[in-house]
Amino acid sequence: xxxxxxxxxxxxxxxxxxxxxxxxxxxxxxxxxxxxxxxxxxxxxxxxxxxxxxxxxxxxxxxxxxxxxxxxxxxxxxxxxxxxxxxxxxxxxxxxxxxxxxxxxxxxxxxxxxxxxxxxxxxxxxxxxxxxxxxxxxxxxxxxxxxxxxxxxxxxxxxxxxxxxxxxxxxxxxxxxxxxxxxxxxxxxxxxxxxxxxxxxxxxxxxxxxxxxxxxxxxxxxxxxxxxxxxxxxxxxxxxxxxxxxxxxxxxxxxxxxxxxxxxxxxxxxxxxxxxxxxxxxxxxxxxxxxxxxxxxxxxxxxxxxxxxxxxxxxxxxxxxxxxxxxxxxxxxxxxxxxxxxxxxxxxxxxxxxxxxxxxxxxxxxxxxxxxxxxxxxxxxxxxxxxxxxxxxxxxxxxxxxxxxxxxxx
Amino acid sequence: xxxxxxxxxxxxxxxxxxxxxxxxxxxxxxxxxxxxxxxxxxxxxxxxxxxxxxxxxxxxxxxxxxxxxxxxxxxxxxxxxxxxxxxxxxxxxxxxxxxxxxxxxxxxxxxxxxxxxxxxxxxxxxxxxxxxxxxxxxxxxxxxxxxxxxxxxxxxxxxxxxxxxxxxxxxxxxxxxxxxxxxxxxxxxxxxxxxxxxxxxxxxxxxxxxxxxxxxxxxxxxxxxxxxxxxxxxxxxxxxxxxxxxxxxxxxxxxxxxxxxxxxxxxxxxxxxxxxxxxxxxxxxxxxxxxxxxxxxxxxxxxxxxxxxxxxxxxxxxxxxxxxxxxxxxxxxxxxxxxxxxxxxxxxxxxxxxxxxxxxxxxxxxxxxxxxxxxxxxxxxxxxxxxxxxxxxxxxxxxxxxxxxxxxxxxxxxxxxxxxxxxxxxxxxxxxxxxxxx
Numbered sequence: 001x002x003x004x005x006x007x008x009x010x011x012x013x014x015x016x017x018x019x020x021x022x023x024x025x026x027x028x029x030x031x032x033x034x035x036x037x038x039x040x041x042x043x044x045x046x047x048x049x050x051x052x053x054x055x056x057x058x059x060x061x062x063x064x065x066x067x068x069x070x071x072x073x074x075x076x077x078x079x080x081x082x083x084x085x086x087x088x089x090x091x092x093x094x095x096x097x098x099x100x101x102x103x104x105x106x107x108x109x110x111x112x113x114x115x116x117x118x119x120x121x122x123x124x125x126x127x128x129x130x131x132x133x134x135x136x137x138x139x140x141x142x143x144x145x146x147x148x149x150x151x152x153x154x155x156x157x158x159x160x161x162x163x164x165x166x167x168x169x170x171x172x173x174x175x176x177x178x179x180x181x182x183x184x185x186x187x188x189x190x191x192x193x194x195x196x197x198x199x200x201x202x203x204x205x206x207x208x209x210x211x212x213x214x215x216x217x218x219x220x221x222x223x224x225x226x227x228x229x230x231x232x233x234x235x236x237x238x239x240x241x242x243x244x245x246x247x248x249x250x251x252x253x254x255x256x257x258x259x260x261x262x263x264x265x266x267x268x269x270x271x272x273x274x275x276x277x278x279x280x281x282x283x284x285x286x287x288x289x290x291x292x293x294x295x296x297x298x299x300x301x302x303x304x305x306x307x308x309x310x311x312x313x314x315x316x317x318x319x320x321x322x323x324x325x326x327x328x329x330x331x332x333x334x335x336x337x338x339x340x341x342x343x344x345x346x347x348x349x350x351x352x353x354x355x356x357x358x359x360x361x362x363x364x365x366x367x368x369x370x371x372x373x374x375x376x377x378x379x380x381x382x383x384x385x386x387x388x389x390x391x392x393x394x395x396x397x398x399x400x401x402x403x404x405x406x407x408x409x410x
Numbered sequence: 411x412x413x414x415x416x417x418x419x420x421x422x423x424x425x426x427x428x429x430x431x432x433x434x435x436x437x438x439x440x441x442x443x444x445x446x447x448x449x450x451x452x453x454x455x456x457x458x459x460x461x462x463x464x465x466x467x468x469x470x471x472x473x474x475x476x477x478x479x480x481x482x483x484x485x486x487x488x489x490x491x492x493x494x495x496x497x498x499x500x501x502x503x504x505x506x507x508x509x510x511x512x513x514x515x516x517x518x519x520x521x522x523x524x525x526x527x528x529x530x531x532x533x534x535x536x537x538x539x540x541x542x543x544x545x546x547x548x549x550x551x552x553x554x555x556x557x558x559x560x561x562x563x564x565x566x567x568x569x570x571x572x573x574x575x576x577x578x579x580x581x582x583x584x585x586x587x588x589x590x591x592x593x594x595x596x597x598x599x600x601x602x603x604x605x606x607x608x609x610x611x612x613x614x615x616x617x618x619x620x621x622x623x624x625x626x627x628x629x630x631x632x633x634x635x636x637x638x639x640x641x642x643x644x645x646x647x648x649x650x651x652x653x654x655x656x657x658x659x660x661x662x663x664x665x666x667x668x669x670x671x672x673x674x675x676x677x678x679x680x681x682x683x684x685x686x687x688x689x690x691x692x693x694x695x696x697x698x699x700x701x702x703x704x705x706x707x708x709x710x711x712x713x714x715x716x717x718x719x720x721x722x723x724x725x726x727x728x729x730x731x732x733x734x735x736x737x738x739x740x741x742x743x744x745x746x747x748x749x750x751x752x753x754x755x756x757x758x759x760x761x762x763x764x765x766x767x768x769x770x771x772x773x774x775x776x777x778x779x780x781x782x783x784x785x786x787x788x789x790x791x792x793x794x795x796x797x798x799x800x801x802x803x804x805x806x807x808x809x810x811x812x813x814x815x816x817x818x819x820x821x822x823x824x825x826x827x828x829x830x831x832x833x834x835x836x837x838x839x840x841x842x843x844x845x846x847x848x
Contacts, residue, residue, distance in 0.1 A: 019739035064525040116477040284798035303736040310743035
């Protein structure tokens with residue numbers, strides 16, 4: 001195929017050529033960035049929590065009366081017994097927070113008491129001796145808490161834990177070159193905390209972008225929050241019995257003590273719901289970007305079809321002449337396919353620049369990460385195929401123009 | 411003549427129904443995507459108090475020192491209790507209030523009704539006039555009641571409905587947690603979006619608060635904050651409530667009303683003097699550093715508009731741009747196909763102006779049709795918007811008359827703009843050349 005005559009012909013259709021190229025360029029810029037956003041959001045949504053999500057539910061229990069620390073401890077223990085006795089319930093624990101709730105309780109972590117810039121900002125879970133087991137965390141080193149280690153922390157009391165179980169991510173951050181077990185750190189506490197156990201994965205309470213540098217860095221201290229406001233009960237059920245236990249739990253709790261509030265909106269959540277809520281905006285963004293990508297590609301394809309069809313209609317006579325002079329179906333077909341390829345390549349060259357330009361803008365103003373080259377390459381291939389696919393039908397129609405057209409007036 | 415051009419346009423558009431449908435659809439989709447995302451952006455970025463926002467300011471004080479900002483962190487976005495109290499005492503602004511959010515349990519007087527959770531704020535008397543809160547019954551409390559640590563409360567219209575069936579409840583008593591409060595005022599519907607005075611604690615779009623009580627009273631009762639509290643550094647503090655309120659933990663919001671430029675400068679100077687004094691007495695070991703943001707700057711500083719909203723709007727506008735380039739191309743093809751027809755019209759005496767009118771009329775029809783399709787799609791978009799954006803924000807975006815007007819106007823204006831070049835080309839057709847070619 002000779003490119004020279006195609007270029008010569010394109011020079012006579014400058015406006016149309018430029019418009020298609022521009023459309024392809026803009027589409028590439030938007031689609032690359034949108035695909036990148038989709039991929040990032042999906043990766044975020046898939047972040048592991050480390051807990052046995054299929055069999056867990058959470059109750060946000062608020063008290064209707066103000067209890068002293070001792071009263072609160074008694075109520076909590078009573079509630080835990082009530083929940084544990086429910087059919088289908090395997091284990092129960094209480095905590096100040098749970099993974100991917102959307103909000104973190106976090107403490108700055110330092111290696112010495114007077115260190116100013118913190119080493120980490122770890123999620124801070126208060127758990128009892130059932131916490132690790134109930135959540136289904138995988139203890140990969142050391143031991144779990146012993147019941148006698150667990151201290152009660154009333155409102156405004158500061159309990160100073162001496163031991164902690166930390167996540168592997170946190171262990172690696174704090175002690176990159178050695179085994180964390182048995183070592184010490186400070187979590188805004190006056191005395192050192194000893195690492196007695198390491199769990200494989202334990203997500204933070206929040207899923208925000210600010211905590212991205214500390215992702216997966218969590219610690220559990222043997223403390224039971226016994227403040228008069230409320231507490232989270234985390235319940236693990238036997239496989240397949242989640243729904244039944246979720247229905248029974250609030251009834252049993254209210255029957256035992258009426259002076260409590262379990263918010264009808266979000267007081268009782270299965271972990272599937274927790275995950276759904278946590279990543280709502282990410283999922284929304286992925287959906288929106290997907291819609292934009294698909295519709296955009298469809299419109300670009302339709303635009304190419306429209307303009308090429310017009311050109312084919314305009315050049316019927318010239319095609320007829322070429323056919324009469326011996327050009328095959330194939331030659332005509334190839335002519336239009338190559339023409340589109342040339343325009344596409346031109347458009348894509350501009351598009352690559354635009355894609356990085358748009359990404360730079362998003363990076364500076366909206367904290368999007370830098371676009372990897374693979375997305376641009378992927379987008380380029382998609383648009384090349386799209387262009388060739390779109391031009392196929394008009395090109396086929398062009399190749400069917402009979403040589404007799406040469407003799408007809410335009 | 412224009413009506414005739416519209417008829418001509420209609421005929422021409424019917425000649426290639428597929429091409430026409432494509433143009434109309436492209437414009438409709440582009441406009442709808444832009445209108446929907448813009449409605450959300452607009453809802454999230456609106457000015458909640460337009461007539462007053464330039465006079466309301468949030469002070470920030472560098473109480474943790476430059477080391478606390480080493481990792482790119484900012485100044486704390488709230489004050490510690492001692493600093494907030496010092497600013498209240500000094501009373502350097504026309505009006506000022508310290509605020510913090512609290513969660514309580516409302517205990518109905520009827521013992522058969524279960525207690526329920528309510529949310530509110532502890533604030534000073536200036537809060538209500540400063541933020542122009544409208545009252546249905548009664549009024550806010552006054553400054554002397556602040557000083558007296560009075561057990562009074564202002565409740566929302568919704569809570570008044572729930573507890574008193576909507577009657578004038580001024581003078582009656584409600585029970586929050588274990589304490590009784592006398593109602594002094596009932597607010598009318600009042601829910602500024604975003605809730606600017608609480609954006610350092612919440613997204614600013616959650617349900618409106620149920621009650622307000624005097625800050626001094628809330629502190630007396632050792633009421634916890636229901637918002638954020640941030641403590642920096644590992645140095646311990648004294649145990650209990652006393653240790654908590656004396657600490658350098660930040661959890662108190664502070665707003666000052668500064669009516670003019672001079673007042674703003676004076677207040678900034680005052681804050682600097684305050685920070686210098688703290689340095690002099692040995693509390694701060696660094697050069698004084700303070701900031702003063704007005705309401706809109708504060709919303710920006712707190713990133714109240716989620717990045718998702720901006721990215722979506724930006725990409726939707728890019729999307730509209732592609733749709734327009736697409737339309738330019740298709741219109742060009744469509745118009746130039748009729749070069750011969752234009753030649754004949756020109757030869758028969760039509761001026762360039764007439765050609766312009768004829769083809770812009772055709773584009774206008776596409777624009778209007780695109781606008782209608784856009785409206786329908788925007789309606790669909792508004793229904794599905796809760797899936798994509800934060801539901802609290804998404805429910806603010808509605809098919810208001812301004813959204814409808816904007817959608818139609820955008821469709822028509824952009825289509826006419828897209829038609830300029832193709833029409834210019836059409837008007838430049840040389841009659842002689844066209845006639846000769848035939």
